[in-house]
Amino acid sequence: xxxxxxxxxxxxxxxxxxxxxxxxxxxxxxxxxxxxxxxxxxxxxxxxxxxxxxxxxxxxxxxxxxxxxxxxxxxxxxxxxxxxxxxxxxxxxxxxxxxxxxxxxxxxxxxxxxxxxxxxxxxxxxxxxxxxxxxxxxxxxxxxxxxxxxxxxxxxxxxxxxxxxxxxxx
Numbered sequence: 001x002x003x004x005x006x007x008x009x010x011x012x013x014x015x016x017x018x019x020x021x022x023x024x025x026x027x028x029x030x031x032x033x034x035x036x037x038x039x040x041x042x043x044x045x046x047x048x049x050x051x052x053x054x055x056x057x058x059x060x061x062x063x064x065x066x067x068x069x070x071x072x073x074x075x076x077x078x079x080x081x082x083x084x085x086x087x088x089x090x091x092x093x094x095x096x097x098x099x100x101x102x103x104x105x106x107x108x109x110x111x112x113x114x115x116x117x118x119x120x121x122x123x124x125x126x127x128x129x130x131x132x133x134x135x136x137x138x139x140x141x142x143x144x145x146x147x148x149x150x151x152x153x154x155x156x157x158x159x160x161x162x163x164x165x166x167x168x169x170x
Contacts (some may be wrong), residue, residue: 002097004028004038010048013107017121019047023103025161026129033157034137040091043100043136045129050108068109069128073101077138083145086138103132119166127166130157 005023009015023045028038046052050066058064060072077086091098105128114124134150141147155165 002039004031004041004097005043005045007045007047010046010052011107013049013111014047017125019125022122022125023047023105023129026126027133029157029161030130030133030137030153033153033160034088036088037091040097041089041100042097043133044102046102046104048104048106050106053104053106053109056104066106066109068106068113069132070104071101071132071135072103073136073138074099077136078140079138079146082143083149085149088137100133101136103129103136105129105132119164123163124166126161126163127154127158130154 003024004027005020007020007023009019027043027045031038031041053070054064054066056070057067060070075089077089079086089098089100105125110125110128111121114121117124131150131154134153139146139150139153141150151167155167158164158166
């Protein structure tokens with residue numbers, strides 16, 4: 001079976017949360033919710049640590065610090081008007097998955113954030129993978145209406161997966 005995610009595990013601690021399965025399930029849920037066939041697309045995922053993601057964050061975003069998740073869309077899909085829905089990609093050739101882009105996620109930051117929020121690590125990682133996948137599809141959270149749209153989608157997708165709203169503070 002063709003996998004949507006092509007994962008590189010760069011830190012063995014990810015094995016404890018069955019990262020490959022979490023990443024695949026989350027990315028499939030995001031695409032399916034938007035009416036996209038997961039088998040038509042591919043996402044490269046790097047499961048790393050804070051040291052590796054800090055280098056990536058510095059190299060690509062000029063931010064010299066670790067973060068939870070980074071994403072690099074294969075093409076710019078963002079919108080010009082705050083709150084507009086991005087145009088979804090189409091599969092180009094049958095049997096040839098369209099590359100949506102790359103996601104990197106840090107174990108250290110995810111584990112710390114999950115613990116601070118009192119959430120299971122698997123739930124937080126699933127949220128961040130849905131979040132990263134939406135970024136690859138052109139969704140963003142810099143502007144207010146874009147953030148409302150993206151966070152609403154995340155909450156709905158996660159709810160369908162049986163997970164709590166990640167934006168509710170307990």
